[in-house]
Amino acid sequence: MDVKNLLSTIQANKRLQAIIVGLYIVVTFASLYLAQKSVIAFLLLLASLLLLYFTSFSNRVKWLVGGLVLVVLLPLAASQGEAYQSYMEVATLVGIYIAMALGLNIVVGLAGLLDLGFVAFFALGSYTYGIFATSQANNFMPFGHYPLSGESFWVFIFIGCLVAALFGVLLGIPVLRVKGDYLAIVTLGFGEIIRIIFNNLDKPVNITNGAMGLASVKPPELFGIQFMYPSQFYYIVLIILIAVIFAVRRLEYSKIGRAWKAVRENEIAAQAMGIHLVRTKLMAFAVGASFSGMMGVVFAAKQTFVDPTSFTLVESITILVMVILGGMGSVPGVILGAAIVTILNLQVLTELTNWLNQLSLSGVIHVPDALSPAKMQRFIFGIILILFALYRPQGLLPAKNPVFDEKDLKDTDSNHPMNTGVHKGGTQHVHLDS
Amino acid sequence: MIEQVLQTLPQVLIDGLALGAVYAIVALGYTMVYGILELINFAHGEIFMTGAFVGTAILLTFSGLGWMASMPAILALLLVLIVTSVATGLLGMGIERVAYRPLRNAPKLITLITAIGISFLLQDIVRFITELKNGNYILTGPSLFSKQIGVKASAISSVFNDASVKSSFFIVLILAVIMMVALDFFVNKTKWGMAMRAVAQDRETAALMTVNVNKVIALTFFIGSALGGATGVLFAVQYGTIDPYIGFILGLKAFTAAVLGGIGNIRGAMFGGIMIGLLEMFAAANLPVVSHGILGAEYKDVFAFAILIIVLIFKPEGLFGKVSVEKV
Numbered sequence: 001m002d003v004k005n006l007l008s009t010i011q012a013n014k015r016l017q018a019i020i021v022g023l024y025i026v027v028t029f030a031s032l033y034l035a036q037k038s039v040i041a042f043l044l045l046l047a048s049l050l051l052l053y054f055t056s057f058s059n060r061v062k063w064l065v066g067g068l069v070l071v072v073l074l075p076l077a078a079s080q081g082e083a084y085q086s087y088m089e090v091a092t093l094v095g096i097y098i099a100m101a102l103g104l105n106i107v108v109g110l111a112g113l114l115d116l117g118f119v120a121f122f123a124l125g126s127y128t129y130g131i132f133a134t135s136q137a138n139n140f141m142p143f144g145h146y147p148l149s150g151e152s153f154w155v156f157i158f159i160g161c162l163v164a165a166l167f168g169v170l171l172g173i174p175v176l177r178v179k180g181d182y183l184a185i186v187t188l189g190f191g192e193i194i195r196i197i198f199n200n201l202d203k204p205v206n207i208t209n210g211a212m213g214l215a216s217v218k219p220p221e222l223f224g225i226q227f228m229y230p231s232q233f234y235y236i237v238l239i240i241l242i243a244v245i246f247a248v249r250r251l252e253y254s255k256i257g258r259a260w261k262a263v264r265e266n267e268i269a270a271q272a273m274g275i276h277l278v279r280t281k282l283m284a285f286a287v288g289a290s291f292s293g294m295m296g297v298v299f300a301a302k303q304t305f306v307d308p309t310s311f312t313l314v315e316s317i318t319i320l321v322m323v324i325l326g327g328m329g330s331v332p333g334v335i336l337g338a339a340i341v342t343i344l345n346l347q348v349l350t351e352l353t354n355w356l357n358q359l360s361l362s363g364v365i366h367v368p369d370a371l372s373p374a375k376m377q378r379f380i381f382g383i384i385l386i387l388f389a390l391y392r393p394q395g396l397l398p399a400k401n402p403v404f405d406e407k408d409l410k411d412t413d414s415n416h417p418m419n420t421g422v423h424k425g426g427t428q429h430v431h432l433d434s
Numbered sequence: 435m436i437e438q439v440l441q442t443l444p445q446v447l448i449d450g451l452a453l454g455a456v457y458a459i460v461a462l463g464y465t466m467v468y469g470i471l472e473l474i475n476f477a478h479g480e481i482f483m484t485g486a487f488v489g490t491a492i493l494l495t496f497s498g499l500g501w502m503a504s505m506p507a508i509l510a511l512l513l514v515l516i517v518t519s520v521a522t523g524l525l526g527m528g529i530e531r532v533a534y535r536p537l538r539n540a541p542k543l544i545t546l547i548t549a550i551g552i553s554f555l556l557q558d559i560v561r562f563i564t565e566l567k568n569g570n571y572i573l574t575g576p577s578l579f580s581k582q583i584g585v586k587a588s589a590i591s592s593v594f595n596d597a598s599v600k601s602s603f604f605i606v607l608i609l610a611v612i613m614m615v616a617l618d619f620f621v622n623k624t625k626w627g628m629a630m631r632a633v634a635q636d637r638e639t640a641a642l643m644t645v646n647v648n649k650v651i652a653l654t655f656f657i658g659s660a661l662g663g664a665t666g667v668l669f670a671v672q673y674g675t676i677d678p679y680i681g682f683i684l685g686l687k688a689f690t691a692a693v694l695g696g697i698g699n700i701r702g703a704m705f706g707g708i709m710i711g712l713l714e715m716f717a718a719a720n721l722p723v724v725s726h727g728i729l730g731a732e733y734k735d736v737f738a739f740a741i742l743i744i745v746l747i748f749k750p751e752g753l754f755g756k757v758s759v760e761k762v
Contacts, residue, residue, distance in 0.1 A: 114543050116550075178746045181474045181546050185689065186746055189739035192683075200732050313682070317550060324547060368566055379558035385551030389544050390536055 017055045024048055025069060032077040039351055042087055043343065045074060046094075053332055070238060075231060089230040092302060094342045095237035096295045099244045101322040101338035102331065103291030106248065108320070109329035109399070110257060111284035112264030113176075114184040116316055117191020121289040123198060123311035124167055125160035125296020127208060129153070130306035133218040139206045150221030156297050157240070164293020165286040172285040176278060179267075191316055199308040213307025220301050233302045240298065244291050248331055251287065253402070260284055261329075314378070318345070321381045324388050327395025336397055344380070349373045438723050444585060444597040446715045452603050452672055454711020455610035459665040460688035461695070461703040462617060463526075463658030469634040469698035470654050473542070476549035477529055478662055479685015480556035481522050483678060485663025486670040487560050489518040490575035491567075493670075497576045507578050511605070511671065518667050519660035526659025527652050535648070553682065561678040572677045575670050579605055606668045613661055614704050620657070621700060630654055634698065683735065687714070690742040696755020706753070714738055 010016050025048045032041035049066055057065075078087040100122060107115045131137050133147050133156070175186050202210030220227040220236070227233060251257045259280045262270035271277050300306045318341060326337025352373040360367050388395065460482050467475040492514045496502050502510055533548045561571045579602035588596050621627040632640040633650045641647045669684075670676050691710040695702025718734040751757045 108543075112543070114546065174743070174747050178750060180542050182746050182750065184543075184546055185474065185686075186743050188686070189742050192686075193736050193739050196732060196736050200730055203730070317554070320547070320550075371562065371566070375561075376558060378554040379562070382551040382553070382555030382558065386533060386548050386555065389540075389548040389551065390533070393540070393544050 011056065014056060017057070021048065021051055021055055021065070024051055025065075025073065029073050029077050033080055039347055042078065042090075043347070045069070045077060046091075046339065046343075050336065071235075075234065079231070085230050088234045090343065090346050092230050092233045092237050093346060094339050095234070095241045096299055096302075097319070097322065097342045098335050098338040099237075099241055099295045100292050100319050101326070101334045102244055102248050103288040104319050105288075105323050105329065105331070105334045106251070106260070106291075107284050107288040108323055109327075109334070110252065110260040110264065111281060112260075113281060113284060114181070114187070115285075115288070116184050116188035116313070116320070117194070118187075118288070118292065118319055119311045119313075119315040120171075120191045120194040121164040121168060121292035122296040122299070122315070123194060123308070124164050125293035126300040126306045126310070127198060127214075127296075128160045128163050128293070129156045129297040129300040130214040130217050131207065132156070133301070134214050134216060136207070136209060136214055147218050150218045150226060153218075153220035153227075153297070153301055154222070157294055160293040160297035161290040162293075164296065165290040168285040168287075168289030169282050172282045176281050176285075188313065188316075191313065195308050195311050198311070208308075211308060213305060213309075214300075215305050217300050217304045217306065219304065227301070230302070233298065237295075237298060240294060244294075245331065245335070252331065256280065256283055264329075317381060318377075321384055323395075325384055325395060327398045328393075330395060330397050330399035333395045333397035333399065337395065341381075345377065349377070349380075435723060439720050441595040442719050444594050446719045447712070448585070448597055448599055448603065450712035450715035451708065452606055452711070453715060454708035455607055456665055456669050456672075456684075456707075457688045457691045457711050458704045458707025459610055459613055459661050460685065461691040461707045462614070462700060463662045464685075464689050465692040465695070465697055465700060465703040466630075466654050466658045468692070469700075470630065470651060471534070471538070473534065473545055474549065474689065475534075475655075475658075476546065476685070477552040477556060478526075478658065479681035479683075479688065480553045480560075481526055481529075481659045481681075482662040482666045482669070482685065482688075483676070483681030484525060484556055484560055485518050485522045485666025486676045486680070487564060487573065487666070487678070488521050488663065489514050489667030490573055490670045490676060492517060493576050493578070502576065508605070511578065511667075515609070515664045515667055519664040522663025522666070523656040523660030526655040526662070529659075530652060530655040535651075557678045557681070564678065572675060574675045577674065578602065578671055600672070602672050606672050609668060610665070613664065617657070617661065618700060626650070626653060686742075687738045690738055690745075693742060693750075693752055694745050696752030698756075699752070699754050702752060702754035710738060710741070713741065 010020065025045070028041055028045040028048060031038065032045050035041055048069055052062055052066055052069075055062070074091065075088065078084050100118070103121075104115065104118050107113050107118070133150075133152070135147055137147070138145075171187075171190050175183060175190065178186055198208045199211050201208040202212075208214070227236065259270070259275045260283075262273065262275055263277065263280050267277060270280075299310075303310075319338075322338040322341045323334055324337070325341060326335065327333030356367045356372065359365055460478065463478045463481070464475060467473060467478070493502075493510070496510055496514075529552055533552050534545060537545045537548060564573055565571045579600065581601040583599045583601055585597045585599055588594055621630060629640070629645045629650045630653070632643065632645055633647055633654075637647055640650075669680075687710055688707065691706035692703045693706070694709060695704070695706030697703075714734050714737065717737040718731045721729045721733055721737070722731060745752065
């Protein structure tokens with residue numbers, strides 16, 4: 001009871017919230033700043049964003065504080081020691097996966113089309129940049145000189161986006177004739193086909209260099225500065241991510257976003273309401289794929305190495321786990337889910353493994369190698385998928401539909417008789433969403 | 435070019451038939467479950483894989499205890515098949531009870547997602563146990579029936595090359611045929627089989643006709659999984675080496691077979707399985723020849739998936755299935 005009371009007082013009091021969040025950020029910042037090797041401090045500082053999400057400030061304040069934490073505090077606190085680049089590496093990958101999960105969220109969460117081959121678009125983006133930013137393109141391009149300079153990276157972000165979107169539409173056209181679980185299988189098949197093709201496209205013309213992969217991809221360059229380190233990529237990813245989140249938020253409440261939700265709930269009813277099914281679904285595929293393609297370009301540039309093993313089915317399922325864990329259709333949820341899964345994968349599991357190894361070495365307990373947490377990914381993902389599907393299908397942060405108070409809308413109507421048309425649009429929302 | 439294709443044809447037919455028999459029985463599991471619940475049991479490929487591991491483990495224990503020498507190999511194999519199929523059958527029933535039954539009225543996508551979860555879980559549990567016992571998750575069973583028998587195909591016509599067959603091929607084929615005939619008899623001629631068909635046709639009406647629907651669904655999972663597990667053993671005997679990740683792609687191809695034969699149709703699944711096995715072996719042997727080395731044998735998987743996609747897009751009811759009409 002006390003906890004409940006405490007929570008409700010905090011919820012009611014904005015100043016208290018500000019103090020708590022501020023204190024939390026300062027403490028975690030200081031602990032990361034001082035205790036460099038502490039992964040926990042790093043994670044806690046990231047968690048301040050989640051805390052921020054639950055406060056009742058206006059969106060603008062939330063964005064400002066969140067931006068401050070991400071742009072200034074996190075890199076500054078992490079930059080004090082040797083672990084700097086590895087922290088930034090994790091943060092960068094978290095950003096990349098968040099953007100991909102947001103893309104998949106449009107396809108699965110909003111439009112209700114289960115895509116099990118989503119990583120294919122990521123692969124397309126990666127290879128688009130990888131091929132032209134290495135000497136690989138010399139093998140088949142009749143003109144031009146390769147590798148292209150690092151400055152082309154910025155153009156390639158858009159090219160990767162377009163290529164992925166194009167393939168999203170091309171795959172979508174045949175695939176969308178099938179529905180539901182068949183669609184899942186077909187997309188899975190397409191994902192595997194693309195991976196196998198990339199794996200074997202070193203003959204007759206060597207385009208992808210097959211299983212060997214493309215090495216030493218040119219790093220991005222801007223005004224003569226080369227982007228080599230994760231701490232630099234972090235800012236690129238952050239900018240793209242903010243653009244992606246902005247786009248997703250706008251799309252969700254736009255006409256096409258509402259059409260996606262309608263198609264998800266009931267295809268036939270949506271069609272009867274005048275929604276063009278094929279066009280709506282293709283849009284979902286294209287938009288979702290384009291985010292993935294963009295991040296593929298960044299990924300290729302960051303790793304400076306592209307090979308088909310980064311694009312297996314497990315990757316597709318990992319992205320799906322992010323969406324399911326966070327909550328299908330919920331943007332904050334998916335961001336949280338992607339962050340949790342990526343950090344779990346990259347930091348928690350490896351740290352646990354190291355810790356257990358040390359324990360085994362010092363002879364405290366003996367943990368067999370087979371049990372090492374770094375190998376348990378599938379187990380953990382499997383458990384997450386099953387438990388969430390069974391007990392919490394709406395995810396950690398469920399999607400919320402905007403609720404319009406009918407009475408409130410009518411009142412504004414009578415106050416401003418000039419705006420009736422606009423507000424009638426508002427009342428229609430109520431019917432759609434309820 | 436045609437000459438080359440013809441030369442390898444006898445070997446392709448033999449290998450394709452062995453693989454096709456495996457696909458056919460695994461496809462039965464998919465098609466039975468889909469027929470009754472309209473659910474793609476993604477975990478079925480993993481049940482097949484578990485069966486392969488359980489069977490190999492038992493065989494290894496037998497030879498470790500020195501029992502293999504004291505009984506004929508075929509008896510040992512039959513014993514292993516029975517034990518494995520009961521074990522995987524119970525596993526399948528358990529999966530249905532825990533993961534699918536609570537979601538029977540949930541949206542289909544949710545059930546599919548749990549199925550993927552189960553499939554990942556099984557892969558990792560099997561990997562974990564094998565690695566713990568064995569130090570390595572790739573397992574090689576004792577070689578049974580490994581005698582090579584030459585087939586004098588050149589005696590029939592001079593265009594063919596001679597082929598060779600492992601004696602396990604005949605055992606796999608004969609046991610597979612026995613399993614398929616037994617299942618066909620069970621479904622079409624017995625009372626329980628009739629109940630299964632009734633539930634597949636209309637679950638609610640069947641329930642009104644005093645058919646215990648939950649029991650029938652559990653039985654379906656038991657039979658499908660038992661057959662899948664037994665096939666896993668046959669696969670391990672025929673191909674020797676197994677790892678925890680064989681189930682997924684094989685399951686996908688078996689699903690392709692089920693779709694090709696018309697999902698829900700048991701005889702169709704058998705036919706589809708044999709077809710896919712033959713086509714895959716044919717593609718693996720001849721793609722490099724036909725395309726002058728441009729397309730390698732690795733593209734055989736692309737070939738299988740392409741069949742799946744083409745069938746689903748242009749003829750989703752399969753070769754022998756009924757066209758389903760969506761009612762509003």
